[in-house]
């Protein structure tokens with residue numbers, strides 16, 4: 369069962385036995401078959417297994433939980449981390465971010481997305497919802513790193529018919545490319561950027577294409593008060609109603625931010641079964657000046673999930689940190705310490721996130737793909753263990769993740785990731801070259 373050569377554990381599927389871990393409050397062992405499916409989460413702690421698994425991982429008392437699901441990011445923005453901080457959203461986008469993005473090359477997207485995947489694996493994320501550009505390169509990076517992703521092209525027609533045609537083509541091409549990969553870890557979605565960058569015709573095309581392809585929709589919604597007032601002035605209705613009139617609000621839709629929704633819009637998102645992705649760190653850093661109305665959205669039946677947004681407005685991809693900020697921001701902003709209790713924050717980052725992306729993961733039960741992370745409870749910040757969920761939400765962070773498994777394949781073991789340094793160097797060099805190109809025009 370146990371192989372001396374643990375290095376051989378990386379790179380392909382094996383049958384695995386993970387012993388001596390804590391799930392919720394119970395000490396259990398977990399068995400994963402060579403197809404990457406959890407076959408048992410058993411109360412077998414302490415029993416000497418006589419199984420014939422290829423590898424045994426001694427969890428040494430670590431907390432085992434479903435891999436975290438980042439339901440809103442722009443992964444390749446790792447290359448823009450720290451490039452522009454301390455600005456309001458529209459200036460940040462128009463004066464700094466979009467001008468630099470104009471100089472991005474395909475290899476930049478590859479290196480930046482690989483860096484993002486390494487950062488997510490290291491901090492316990494096993495699936496992410498991405499919206500960016502040159503996404504064939506993102507797919508290449510995701511395929512190589514072993515993580516799970518829903519990839520959408522950032523559709524921006526700027527209300528121009530000619531540009532809209534090109535955006536539709538790019539969206540169709542990405543969907544066809546991802547279908548051709550036939551990789552169960554990589555799925556496509558449609559990514560209309562926002563109501564202030566996509567025409568109603570563009571939104572309607574995106575909604576129809578998503579329905580025809582049976583894929584998801586990923587959009588920014590009501591991030592700022594200006595977005596709402598401009599929408600009412602332009603379209604005569606609030607953003608959620610405008611999106612609904614274009615067919616965008618569906619059970620396959622992830623709406624990111626949702627800061628400035630009113631009660632009627634919360635009810636509309638609930639009625640349509642939309643997933644509302646809360647990005648508390650980005651919202652606070654860009655000063656959106658209102659927190660997502662989490663309790664109203666949850667009460668209305670919307671699926672509340674969690675995202676980091678991109679690394680230029682966070683500036684990391686640590687979903688354990690994001691959970692904590694979500695739980696305390698909601699308490700602070702709505703002036704109620706009972707809002708978003710720890711178990712609900714953990715659900716946002718795991719089961720709800722998997723539901724938002726249509727993934728079979730998000731729970732540690734037999735019969736589902738093994739997306740599992742082990743979080744040390746031997747770090748000072750995680751001792752004592754009165755309440756594992758409390759520790760996961762309020763005291764630990766991504767640095768305490770020891771082992772990350774996605775689709776049954778070990779991506780990180782005891783904090784070691786193969787080829788990590790090579791990826792970090794490649795991305796660092798790409799970032800320097802990008803800024804040099806931008807500066808030389």
Ligand SMILES: C[C@H]1O[C@@H](n2cnc3c(O)ncnc32)[C@H](O)[C@@H]1O
Pocket residue numbers: 442461465466469499500501522561562588591650677678681
């Ligand atoms: C895909 C495009 O979206 C841009 N972007 C990154 N973060 C945000 C945000 O918080 N709101 C709106 N748009 C955002 C990114 O730079 C790409 O241009």
Ligand SMILES: [Zn+2]
Pocket residue numbers: 440441442588624677678
């Ligand atoms: Zn975003």
